[in-house]
Amino acid sequence: MKTSIALIGFMGAGKTAVGKALAKKLNRKFVDLDYLIKHKVGKPIPEIFQQDGEDAFRELEIEVAKEVSRDKNLVIACGGGIVLNKINIDRLREKSIIVYLTASPRILLKRILSGEEERPVLKGSDKASEIGELLKFRKPFYERAADIKINTSKLDINSVVEQIIRKLKEDEGFHS
Numbered sequence: 675m676k677t678s679i680a681l682i683g684f685m686g687a688g689k690t691a692v693g694k695a696l697a698k699k700l701n702r703k704f705v706d707l708d709y710l711i712k713h714k715v716g717k718p719i720p721e722i723f724q725q726d727g728e729d730a731f732r733e734l735e736i737e738v739a740k741e742v743s744r745d746k747n748l749v750i751a752c753g754g755g756i757v758l759n760k761i762n763i764d765r766l767r768e769k770s771i772i773v774y775l776t777a778s779p780r781i782l783l784k785r786i787l788s789g790e791e792e793r794p795v796l797k798g799s800d801k802a803s804e805i806g807e808l809l810k811f812r813k814p815f816y817e818r819a820a821d822i823k824i825n826t827s828k829l830d831i832n833s834v835v836e837q838i839i840r841k842l843k844e845d846e847g848f849h850s
C-alpha cells in the first residue's frame with residue numbers, strides 16, 4: 675500500500691509550493707529532496723554543481739531519494755532531474771504515488787525567471803531554447819514515471835492541490 679506522494683516535473687512546475695500546501699492539507703510531513711541534499715553537503719545546489727559537478731549532485735540525489743523512499747506518509751518534492759536515474763523512480767514508487775506536474779514552456783520560463791532560485795542546469799543566456807531542449811529530452815521520462823498528471827499552467831496552488839486530492843481518491847493503490 676502506498677501512503678506517500680512524490681511530486682515530479684520540470685523546474686518551475688510548482689513541486690515545492692504545491693508539495694507544501696498538499697502536505698498541510700493531508701496532514702503529512704513535507705520533504706524537499708534539494709533541501710535534504712543541501713543540508714547533507716552543507717552548501718547550496720549551485721555550488722555543488724560548480725565545485726563537484728553534476729554527476730556528484732546526481733549521486734547525492736540518489737542517496738536522499740533512497741532515504742525518503744523508505745518512509746511512509748510523506749509528501750516529497752523531487753528535483754526536476756530525479757527521473758534521469760531510473761533507480762530513483764523505482765525506489766520512490768514502492769511507497770509513493772508519483773504525481774507529475776506539467777506546465778507550458780512559456781509558463782515554466784516565466785516562473786523560473788521570476789523565482790529567486792538559481793538553476794545550474796540552465797547555464798546559457800537563451801533560457802527559452804534551453805528549456806525547450808531539456809523538456810524535449812526529459813518529457814518521456816516524466817511521462818513514463820507518472821501515475822497522475824496535472825497541467826498547472828492555468829491553476830493556482832490550491833486548485834492543483836484539490837485536483838491531486840481528487841485523483842488520489844480515484845487511485846486504488848493509495849491509502850490516505
Ligand code: S3P
Pocket residue numbers: 683684685686689690708719752753754755756792793794795
Ligand atoms: C534540477 C532541478 C532543480 C535541482 C537542480 C537540478 C534539474 O530542482 O534539483 O538544480 O536537473 O532539473 P527544481 O526542479 O526544484 O528546480
